[in-house]
Amino acid sequence: MKRCKEMINDDAVTAINVQNFHIQVQEEKLPYIIPNQVEESSIQLExxxxxxxxxxxxxxxxxxxxMVLIAILVICLTIRGLLSAHSHHFHPKKWYPxxxxxxxxxGIVAxxxxxxxxxxPSRALRTAFWLSPLLTCAVGVLFVLIGSAAGLTIGVIAIxxxxxxSLYxxxxxxxxxxxxxxxxxxxxxxxxxxxxxxxxxIITGTVYSCFLVSGIGGATAVGTVMDTLFILAxxxxxxxxxxxxxxTLQVTIARVKYLHFAYGVEMDLRIALRDTFNYSMGSVCISSVLVPIITVVHGSARAISLIVGGTDEFLFSCANCYAxxxxxxxxxxxxxxxxxxxxYNKGFVQASMDTWEMLKSVGLEPIIDRDLTGSFCFLSGMAGxxxxxxxxxxxxxxxHKSYATEVSIYAFLIGYFMCRIEMAWLQSCVSAYYIAYTENPQNSRLDPAILFRLEEFQRYGD
Structure with missing residues (x-):
């Protein structure tokens, strides 16, 4: 522990010296700065x-x-659904179990x-890539067998x-x-x-999902248009x-693993988790909204570019603009x-911008663009x-065949999200590994796998 503290102190002193050096260089290059400009820039920054x-x-x-509003809504819907189940021909014993x-x-799968x-992890990667298409096909067959209009549509899409x-x-x-x-x-x-x-x-997510299921069942029991909106909410x-x-898991574990990769320092995971709760929840909440949306947009842009190719000039220009x-x-x-x-306790947008610039500066953008960790996590969620x-x-x-379509959809969403929670630790470890390399490619603590991959990509491409 004492040695770790000494290493951290040495790193801090080094960082301060480097910072002072940069300040000194800037002072030498800029001997005269207009006070008004400094004041304006500081005000804008603040x-x-x-x-x-x-x-x-x-x-x-x-x-x-x-969270508070949803909890109130779920409780009200559950009570109302139980009181009005018989009058609306809803069968809780056939819907809830x-x-x-x-x-x-x-939860068990997670x-x-x-x-x-x-x-x-290596065998899990290959298993996810080959098992997910098979299970997705089985789900498609189930929806087709259900026979409803929505079931047939979802079944064809799933197949x-x-x-x-499989081709992917x-x-x-x-x-x-x-x-x-x-x-x-x-x-x-x-x-x-x-x-x-x-x-x-995982336990927290499972319990919370069960709680939400009770509210969905209460809304289904009445089945008005407003109840449909409640279910979507x-x-x-x-x-x-x-x-x-x-x-939250990603921010916490990534911090611990980054310190391990970058400095060889072992940090208590519980302290990192406490710090995440105290200082980073705003960034966690906003990233939980932005990242899925941006990921879908980015993935769809890549898919459209692959489909369009260069066959049509107009479509190619549209796809290029979207990309x-x-x-x-x-x-x-x-x-x-x-x-x-x-x-560094940065805001999420600023952290994303700084990280992306670093990745581009060391030439890692095409490597992480081809990284399979995200696909691995997605396919694991699909399988779950x-x-x-x-x-x-x-x-x-x-x-009760008439309930099968909606229950199957809800079950898929819950299983997908639970497995994505489980995969957060692995994804954060990979992210920390790449960022540690990005900040110091000469770090002797890191395996040269990324360096070899960069050289291979520069020689042979994909």
Whole structure:
């Protein structure tokens, strides 16, 4: 412990000396500065900082306020649904058990998958890429068998998606070796108490999902247009809340792993988690809204560019314009910025911008653009959601077919989000590994895997 403190003190002294050196150089280059310009720039900087702090506080307040409002809404809907179930021909005993079972299944799948990725991340990667298309296809078949209009539509989409995921797995096969190596390096020696913290997060998410399910059932019992809006609001709350849990884990674990990779310092995960709760929840809340949206935009832009190609000049120009917009959005909000949120307590947007500039400066942008960690986490979520859909949807199909479509959809969403919570620790480790390399490519503590990949990409391309 004493040695760690000495190392931290040495790093702090070095940082101060470097900062003083930069200040001295600036003074030598700029011997005369107009006082009014300095005053104006300082005022603008202070205004921007205050505005950023207010936005972060606003999002934090909005998140906790929405939690209170959703809790009140769910309680009211549950009570109303139980009181009016018989008058609206709603069968709670045929609706609740399958969905609650699927929710419990989501927790079990998340626990199991966490153990698998912790023990053998490289095998888990390959399993996710090949298992997810099969399970997605099975879900598509289930929806087709349900036979409703919505079920047929979702079933066809799921089967087509399964085919696309299969082709994607074949296309990504050459990148598996590098991806498994990075995962093995990043996941080695996870911070102490990681399993405990992740398990508690999964339990929290599962219990909260069960609570929301009761509200969804209460709204389904009456089934008015307003109840449909209530259900959408509850599902939006589920998405935001689970994203907040996930990003809280990412900020916390990324900070600990970054210090390990960059300086060889071991930080207590509980202290990092406490600091995240105290200082970074605003950034966590805003990132939980921005990152999924920007990720969808960026992914759709890449897909459109691949489909359009250069066959039509007009379509190509439109796709290129859309891709440019998506690339700009990524620089303002990306998951890599969560590392600096935890390490330097920056605002999320500023952290994303600074991180993206660093990644571009060392030439890592094409490497992380081809990183399979995000795809691995997404496919793990798809597989988890599919398992929950098969569990809850098949049961509902057997006991009350008319409920099968909606129960299957809810089960998939819950399973997907629970598995994404579980994968947060691995994604944060990989992010910390890349950012530690970005800030100091000559760091002797880091494995040269990224350097070799950069050289390989510069020689042979993708």
């Amino acid at each position: 205004t921007a900082m205050v505005a950023g702090i207010l936005v972060l506080r606003l999002f934090r307040v909005l998140f906790f306020l929405h 399958p969905l609650l079972t699927a929710t419990g299944c989501a 626990f199991t998958w966490q153990w698998f990725t912790l023990c053998n 087509v998606l399964a085919l696309i995921l 797995a074949c296309w990504m096969n050459p990148r598996f070796d590098y991806a498994t190596k990075v995962l093995s390096i990043a996941a080695a020696s996870p911070p102490a108490k990681t399993t405990t913290v992740v398990n508690l997060s 509850i599902l939006a709350s589920l998405a935001w809340s689970t994203q907040v849990i996930r990003n 440019t917009v998506a690339a700009t959005l990524v620089s303002y909000g990306n998951r890599w910025g969560l590392v600096q949120v935890g390490v 959601g599919a398992i929950c859909t098969l569990a809850g949807g098949a049961w509902t199909f057997a006991v």
